[in-house]
Amino acid sequence: MPAAEPFIWMRPERAGRGPRPAHSRDEIAAAAVRIADTDGLDAVSMRRVAAEIGASTMALYNYVNGKEDLLDLMIDAVSAEYQLPSGPLGDxxxxxxxxxxxxxxxxxxxxxxxxxxxxxxxxxxxxxxxxxxxxxxxxxxxxxxxxxxxxxxxxxxxxxxxxxxxxxxxxxxxxxxxxxxxxxxxxxxxxxxxxxxxxxxxxxxxxxxxxxxxxxxxxxxxxxxxxxxxxxxxxxxxxxxxxxxxxxx
Structure with missing residues (x-):
C-alpha cells in the first residue's frame, strides 16, 4: 500500500466519496488556531477541533489525517496574516x-x-x-x-x-x-x-x-x-x- 501523501495541499479537500464537503480546510485551520490561541498548542486535538466545527472526530478524519495536518494548516493560516506590499519595494x-x-x-x-x-x-x-x-x-x-x-x-x-x-x-x-x-x-x-x-x-x-x-x-x-x-x-x-x-x- 503506497504511503500517504505528506503534503496536505496535494490531497483532495475531503477524502473518499460522498456528499459535498460540509467543512473546509480554512474552517478547520481557523478552529485549531482559536483553540491554540486560547488554551495552547497541547489543547489542539482531533476531538477538540471536531467539536469546535460541530463535527464528529471520525468525520474530521475525512479532511485531515491527524494532528500533523492540523499543525500544517495552522502555520499556513497565520502566514496569511503578513501584509505584503504590492508596489515598488525599494531598499x-x-x-x-x-x-x-x-x-x-x-x-x-x-x-x-x-x-x-x-x-x-x-x-x-x-x-x-x-x-x-x-x-x-x-x-x-x-x-x-x-x-x-x-x-x-x-x-x-x-x-x-x-x-x-x-x-x-x-x-x-x-x-x-x-x-x-x-x-x-x-x-x-x-x-x-x-x-x-x-x-x-x-x-x-x-x-x-x-x-x-x-x-x-x-x-x-x-x-x-x-x-x-x-x-x-x-x-x-x-x-x-x-x-x-x-x-x-
Missing part, C-alpha cells in the same frame, strides 16, 4: 526589517507558533501562504543575493524572529509563575545579580554590568531590531548592498 533591508517586525507581531499574537514550527519545520513552510511570503522575499532580494543565499537568509530570519519571541514569552511566563509584575521581577533579578557580583567569582561579567549601569537599558523593540539588522549585515556586501550581476533564473 531590500528595509523591506526585510518590516517583515521581521510583522513576524514578531504575528508570533506574539499566536504564542504557539514558534513551537509548532519546530515540530513541522519542513512540510508546514511549503503551504501556499508560506510560499507567498517566500516568493515575496526572493523578489525583494533578487538583484542583491543569489537564490541559494536568499533561501538561507529566509531561514535565518525566521529563526531569529521566532527565537526572540520565544525569549519574550519565556520571560513573561517566568514573571507569571513567580507571581510578580515585570518591574518586581527585574528588581528581584537585580538583587540576585548584585549578590553574584559581590562574590567576586565573575570579574568579566561584573565589568559588563558596571559599564552598562551608566546607560538606560534598551527596550525590547530596540534589541529586536538590532538583532535583525546584525543578521542583515551578514548578507550585505557593503552597508547598502547594490545590485548584483543579473543571472538567468
Amino acid at each position: 531590500w533591508r528595509g523591506v526585510l526589517l518590516a517583515l521581521a517586525r510583522q513576524g514578531r507581531t504575528i508570533a506574539l499574537r499566536h504564542p504557539w507558533l514558534p513551537r509548532a514550527l519546530t515540530q513541522r519545520p519542513a512540510v508546514a513552510l511549503m503551504g501556499p501562504n508560506a510560499l507567498r511570503y517566500t516568493e515575496f522575499i526572493l523578489t525583494a532580494v533578487n538583484r542583491v543575493l543569489d537564490a541559494s543565499t536568499a533561501m538561507e537568509l529566509i531561514g535565518l530570519l525566521t529563526a531569529v524572529v521566532h527565537s526572540y519571541v520565544q525569549s519574550e514569552l519565556a520571560q513573561s511566563e517566568a514573571e507569571r509563575q513567580a507571581g510578580l509584575s515585570a518591574d518586581e521581577f527585574q528588581a528581584s533579578m537585580a538583587a540576585y545579580l548584585g549578590r553574584m557580583i559581590a562574590s567576586g567569582w565573575y570579574p568579566r561579567f561584573t565589568q559588563v554590568v558596571i559599564e552598562g549601569a551608566s546607560t538606560p537599558p534598551p527596550n525590547a523593540d530596540a534589541i529586536f531590531e538590532r538583532a535583525v539588522n546584525r543578521l542583515l549585515d551578514g548578507f550585505s556586501t557593503r552597508p547598502d548592498a547594490g545590485p548584483r550581476s543579473a543571472k538567468p533564473s
Whole structure:
C-alpha cells in the first residue's frame, strides 16, 4: 500500500466519496488556531477541533489525517496574516526589517507558533501562504543575493524572529509563575545579580554590568531590531548592498 501523501495541499479537500464537503480546510485551520490561541498548542486535538466545527472526530478524519495536518494548516493560516506590499519595494533591508517586525507581531499574537514550527519545520513552510511570503522575499532580494543565499537568509530570519519571541514569552511566563509584575521581577533579578557580583567569582561579567549601569537599558523593540539588522549585515556586501550581476533564473 503506497504511503500517504505528506503534503496536505496535494490531497483532495475531503477524502473518499460522498456528499459535498460540509467543512473546509480554512474552517478547520481557523478552529485549531482559536483553540491554540486560547488554551495552547497541547489543547489542539482531533476531538477538540471536531467539536469546535460541530463535527464528529471520525468525520474530521475525512479532511485531515491527524494532528500533523492540523499543525500544517495552522502555520499556513497565520502566514496569511503578513501584509505584503504590492508596489515598488525599494531598499531590500528595509523591506526585510518590516517583515521581521510583522513576524514578531504575528508570533506574539499566536504564542504557539514558534513551537509548532519546530515540530513541522519542513512540510508546514511549503503551504501556499508560506510560499507567498517566500516568493515575496526572493523578489525583494533578487538583484542583491543569489537564490541559494536568499533561501538561507529566509531561514535565518525566521529563526531569529521566532527565537526572540520565544525569549519574550519565556520571560513573561517566568514573571507569571513567580507571581510578580515585570518591574518586581527585574528588581528581584537585580538583587540576585548584585549578590553574584559581590562574590567576586565573575570579574568579566561584573565589568559588563558596571559599564552598562551608566546607560538606560534598551527596550525590547530596540534589541529586536538590532538583532535583525546584525543578521542583515551578514548578507550585505557593503552597508547598502547594490545590485548584483543579473543571472538567468
